[in-house]
Amino acid sequence: MIDNHIHTKLCKHAEGEIFEYVEKAIDQGIKEVAFTDHIPLPDNFDLAHRMQLDEIDTYARWVVRAKEKYPEITIRYGIEADFYEGFEDFIEKFLNLHDFDIVIMSIHFIRHWPKGNWVFDYHFPDKSKEEIYKDYLSTVIKGIETGLFDVLGHLDMIKSPGDSLIQLVPNEVIQLLQAVKKSDMAIEINTSGYRKKVGEPYPGLDWLPLIRDNSIPVTTGSDAHHPDQVGLQFKPVYHRFKEEGIKKLVFYEKRFKMERTI
Numbered sequence: 001m002i003d004n005h006i007h008t009k010l011c012k013h014a015e016g017e018i019f020e021y022v023e024k025a026i027d028q029g030i031k032e033v034a035f036t037d038h039i040p041l042p043d044n045f046d047l048a049h050r051m052q053l054d055e056i057d058t059y060a061r062w063v064v065r066a067k068e069k070y071p072e073i074t075i076r077y078g079i080e081a082d083f084y085e086g087f088e089d090f091i092e093k094f095l096n097l098h099d100f101d102i103v104i105m106s107i108h109f110i111r112h113w114p115k116g117n118w119v120f121d122y123h124f125p126d127k128s129k130e131e132i133y134k135d136y137l138s139t140v141i142k143g144i145e146t147g148l149f150d151v152l153g154h155l156d157m158i159k160s161p162g163d164s165l166i167q168l169v170p171n172e173v174i175q176l177l178q179a180v181k182k183s184d185m186a187i188e189i190n191t192s193g194y195r196k197k198v199g200e201p202y203p204g205l206d207w208l209p210l211i212r213d214n215s216i217p218v219t220t221g222s223d224a225h226h227p228d229q230v231g232l233q234f235k236p237v238y239h240r241f242k243e244e245g246i247k248k249l250v251f252y253e254k255r256f257k258m259e260r261t262i
C-alpha cells in the first residue's frame, strides 16, 4: 500500500508529530508514504491553513530526519499545491526551487467565486448544482492544463453526499478525463471522504472503471491530518482495485512517475 498524501502540523490544522504518522504507516504494513503538506501561497493567502514561506526548510528537515530514523519504509518529500488562477507563476517558481518528489494539485478556492472563494462552502442560491459542478470542473481542467502538477488530488471534493459527478455532469467528466490523460497526470483516490459526510473517497469508486478504461495512472492518499488517519480505509479500496482490474499504482521520485504492481 502507498499513502501519497499526508500532512504535518506545519499547516496548523493537522495534529501529531511526523514520526507518529510514519509509525502508523509502518504499523499498517504501508511500504511507501509521501508527505504532501499545503504549499505556502503569495501574499500570505490562506495562511491560517498552511505553512509560511520561510517554514519550508523546517518541513524539508522534518522529512529528512524521518527518512533517517525509519529506513524500513520509503518516505518521499512532496507538496499539495493549490491551483488558483493568478498564482501559476508563483507556484511554478516555488516548485522549481524545491526538490520535491511529488506534487499534488488541489483546488480549495476558486478565484471567481464570492466570499473567500472556498470550494467547500459555496453559496449560489440562483444556480443549479449542475451549473456549480460544471464551473468547478472547468476550473479543475484549467489547473490540469497548466502542466505544473503530477497528481490530481481529491478531484470531486465539491460533491454533496449522495452525488456522483459522473451522473450529474457526464460531459464535463469526460472532458476532465481527456485533459488528465493528455497531461499524463495520475488521479489520486483520496480516502479522506470516509471521515466526512460523503462517506466515500474522492473521487467516488464509481470513477474506477472510467479511470481504468482511459488507462489513467492511479495512486492512493489518505490526506491524513492526524496520525490515526494514515492509510484510512485503504484495505476496502485496494480490494475494489482488484475487482475492477486495476493492478498498478504509481508513485513519484524527483517528479518521475513510476509504477508498482499491487
Ligand SMILES: [Zn+2]
Residues within 6 Å of the ligand: 080, 106, 108, 153, 154
Ligand atoms: Zn486538499
Ligand SMILES: [Zn+2]
Residues within 6 Å of the ligand: 005, 007, 080, 223
Ligand atoms: Zn491534503
